[in-house]
Amino acid sequence: MGRKNDQGLSRRDFIKLSGSGAFALGANSGPFFLFPERAAAEQKTLKILQWSHFVPAYDTWFDGTFCKQWGQKNNTNVIVDHINLVDLPAKAASEASAQKGHDLFMLLSPPAAYEKQTIDMAHVYQEVEKKHGKKIDLAHKSTYNPKTKRYFAFSDAYTPDPGNWHKDWWTEAGFPNGPDTWEELRVGAKKIRDKTGHPCGLGLSQELDTSMAMRALLWSFGGAEQDEAGNVTINSKETMEALKYMKALYQESETPEVFTWTPPSNNQAMLAGRVSYVANAISITRQSEREHLPIDAKIMVSRALKGPARRIAAEHVMDCYVIWDFAENKDGAQQFLIDYIDAFHDGFAAGQFYNFPCFPSTVPNLKQEIANDPRANPPDKYKVLGDVLDWATNIGYPGYGTAAIDEAFKAWIIPTMFAKVARGDETPENAAKAAEEEYKRIFARWK
């Protein structure tokens, strides 16, 4: 006879109970318990690496909501790693060299140099376009190689690169709507610097924000790194004019701090109430809103500045997802991207309008949504970004974001050229000539 324990349960009852419990557990999780290898094979893994987003709420949504739901739906364990944006190139290089790493790797500029190590994304684009219509030209030019007719990356989103300006100081300087042209920037920034001491904050360092701002200046004056056919055109009279302009702007309105900057520096300078104007994405204003900083109502956003040739700016960052040739879950990675575009609007909202869609139909009421944002002060602060596609373009404009352009971008040729002239260490002629030599050397290697 079985002896009852203190709780009145006999040993026999206990064995029965635990036996039936184990059976039930085994029935539910049979494969895991009995055939762990098979179970592991059934549940796939998808490893993703991307940057730590400048709007942290986006990462919360991406990791905690979208990836989680997608993983459950597709019986996949989705692992997302985030790293600082400045570490992305080195990390990509190490994965490509080791032939091992993540299935999906997101870079923030066209990674054409990796074409031979990535799969063709034409299929992903086709599937997405079936549901959401054509992608924007910016995405095409940033991820397509016209020579090989391959898409080396897939772009879901881009980020506009508007101006951020201090309302009070610019109003006092006679520009209540902020600077609209490069000439107005020069005149207004000098007035502010002379009167209040606050410098202008266009970076001149070897970093992302400077690269974008200097390209915007170059293109606005009619210069470019290459033409549509991919020939080097940096050494032009338009480039000279842009260089002369930057030298004047630096000497009249900036301080040497701009030579030391890293990507967050202009955010910090603007939020600290130090500088009158910077070119950056909306991460600055989003931070001031999130942290309820007193300066929030004073920082305004404006379209890219108009130059003698045109109003134009680079995208601030271009999401470029690559799937390595050596990725272990290529199918899953492609399906993930296709499904991700279905949920793009949620990401657009979670990212607080930082990521603009490469498939416009995914955010059909974009203009209305950004024109009335309850977080913003005033609510129509971001309305100016409604026509961003009229002035945003790709790295390598007017050509494609080729491997040579990618390498030149990473070698910081444009920021260095502008910085040397601005400081007076080089004449515009010599700096443009030196840049041309660098470009030609790089372009020759990629022919």
Add this chain to the structure above:
Amino acid sequence: MAIARRKIKSFGAAQSPLLGAAMFSPAVLYILLLVAGPFFLAIFYAFSDARIGNTELHYVGLENFRSILQSPSFRVAIRNSLIFTICSQIVVIVGANILAIALEQPFRGRGFIRFLILLPWVAPIALGAIGWKWILDSIYSVISWVLVALHFYKPFNAPMWLGEPHLAIASVLLVHSWRLMPFSTVILLAGRTAIPKDIPEAAAVDGAGFWRTQLQIVIPMMRPILSVAVLFGLIFTFTDMTVVYILTAGGPFDSTQTLPSLAFALGIQGSDLAAGAAISLFLVPLLVIIAYFMLRVAHRAEVT
């Protein structure tokens, strides 16, 4: 008992070559995998057109060396590597000698002061460099803040420690010296303590003053240990890229690049593996010379 002792002795003798090899092998493996392997790979890459993302390699002869020798950034990097290495050693040896003399004398709180001086050496260099980056930051620099508060500068015209090339070079030098000073101080302190007390005392009786005792007796006697401090300092500074990478990232516009930081910037960040490898090979001649002198110092120490 005697038999047992003999057995143990013979067992030890028979095993010693194997035991020696076993104990030596981790070091050999480490050198082969993490030093020799990358070194020969760098030589291989330097004569090729290796780029990140490329799956094929072609022999290009001396093209990479020709190309980087023409680059102004490379010439600046060589100059900076030598400036940082030599100048920081001068600062460190002079400073460490002064500190060692001061810390040799017994005084209240000496242990605590020694602990404070040692801190920069025991803290991770990346952490220290980040601390210095904030101290010298363009917006939040505490030094600039003090200078402005004392009315030496106007609010928006304080020195940009990392933004002006000569100030940025001086800042990198300062951080290198700050980092190496504790190491040299400890070595020199040990050297000073090892000098028999009766020698400087005899010199004092003979009428030798402080400077004469230091320059003609103490420092010559400490030459072997001084050489160790200098050679280690040279290697640490010449091969370091952490300080430059964190503090200035080679800027403003490449004016603080050193050979390791430029190799990383071009090779890894700029995708040009071949150029990065070729630049890194320029470190080798100086490191070989330093290694030669280190081995000589070690040999002398062994003989004496």
